[in-house]
Amino acid sequence: MQISIKADFNQALRRLSNQQKQVAFATAVALTKTAKDIEAAEYKEMRDVFDRPTPYTMNSLYVRRATRTNLKVMVGVKDSTFKSRNPEQYLSPQIKGGARNLKAFERALRGVGVLPNGYYAVPGSAAKLDAYGNMARGQIVQLISYFGGFAESGSKANMTSKSKINFERKQGRSVGAGRAQFFVGSPADGKLPFGIWQRFNFATGTSIKPVLLFVRGVNYQKNYDFTFVAESTFKRNWRVNFDKALADAIRTAR
Numbered sequence: 001m002q003i004s005i006k007a008d009f010n011q012a013l014r015r016l017s018n019q020q021k022q023v024a025f026a027t028a029v030a031l032t033k034t035a036k037d038i039e040a041a042e043y044k045e046m047r048d049v050f051d052r053p054t055p056y057t058m059n060s061l062y063v064r065r066a067t068r069t070n071l072k073v074m075v076g077v078k079d080s081t082f083k084s085r086n087p088e089q090y091l092s093p094q095i096k097g098g099a100r101n102l103k104a105f106e107r108a109l110r111g112v113g114v115l116p117n118g119y120y121a122v123p124g125s126a127a128k129l130d131a132y133g134n135m136a137r138g139q140i141v142q143l144i145s146y147f148g149g150f151a152e153s154g155s156k157a158n159m160t161s162k163s164k165i166n167f168e169r170k171q172g173r174s175v176g177a178g179r180a181q182f183f184v185g186s187p188a189d190g191k192l193p194f195g196i197w198q199r200f201n202f203a204t205g206t207s208i209k210p211v212l213l214f215v216r217g218v219n220y221q222k223n224y225d226f227t228f229v230a231e232s233t234f235k236r237n238w239r240v241n242f243d244k245a246l247a248d249a250i251r252t253a254r
Contacts, residue, residue, distance in 0.1 A: 003038065003075045003230040022253050024068040026246035031066040033241045034234055035073035039063050041233040042075070042226065049223050050094075052132045060087035075230060093220040100218050105140045109212075112148040114184055114196065120218045124210025126198045135212075143196065143211065146182055182211065 039061050046053050064074040079088040093100040102110070102120070109115040123129065128136040186194045187208060195213035199206055 003227065004072065021068075022249040023246065024071070026242065026249040027071050028066040028068050029245040029249070030238065030242035031071060031073045032063075033245065034238050035063045035065070035075050037237045037241070038075045038230045038233045041229050045224060045226075045229045054132045054134070057087060057091075060091065077226075091224070094224040095222065095226045097220055097222040100220060105135070105144065108140075108144045109147070112144060114143075114147045115214060118216055119214040120216075121195070121212040122215055122218070124195060124197075124213050126209035126211045139211070143182065147184075 042061055043058055046057060050057065060078055062074075062076055062078055064072075066073045077088045077091050079086055089101045090103070100120070106115055106121050109121065110117070115121060123135050128139045130136050182196055182198055184196055186192055187197060193210065193213045196211045197208045198211050199208050
């Protein structure tokens with residue numbers, strides 16, 4: 001996901017044949033300025049189309065500047081070549097549409113044998129959300145630790161009630177009636193959705209709420225028109241940026 005813009009300044013050179021260096025310099029400056037304008041417009045579009053985008057998302061683009069010898073700029077979404085998480089993985093479905101990639105915590109849940117192949121996880125009513133509407137990291141760590149601990153102790157499905165109680169006590173959790181705090185399944189004989197459920201214990205009994213629901217497909221429509229934003233910004237700003245850069249270059253030429 002990137003926009004590449006090249007400049008052809010032959011016509012300008014013909015009009016200013018004795019100022020080739022200034023034209024090349026002005027073109028590089030104008031291209032880079034236009035690329036930064038595109039970047040700003042893309043971030044504005046993100047704020048408009050996404051619900052509470054995270055600071056990480058709002059720092060997910062890059063700009064490659066133009067030089068006098070390489071009159072080309074590039075505006076794109078950071079990918080695995082950058083030393084960070086890969087925002088292209090989760091922005092791509094928003095730009096292109098289609099199924100989204102697994103999130104890191106979904107891969108971790110799959111790794112401990114909780115999330116089946118072909119399923120995605122979406123927050124339930126017992127999920128703790130952060131300020132951006134995403135599942136809180138602390139609860140994710142808690143779930144992975146919880147089910148990962150069962151996996152390390154043996155098959156989760158084959159653990160006895162006593163071993164589950166002992167595991168819970170070792171983890172410093174309060175449990176009642178010999179039942180674990182979290183479990184995976186479709187409660188009420190399959191009448192409730194499939195997912196990770198949390199059991200809450202009270203003096204008068206217990207209740208359950210879904211932490212994560214497992215669904216077979218998460219498909220996105222095209223919500224973020226990256227290309228349209230870039231192209232319309234270029235058409236609007238390029239000529240203004242070039243005229244100003246050329247006037248400045250000629251005025252300051254030695």
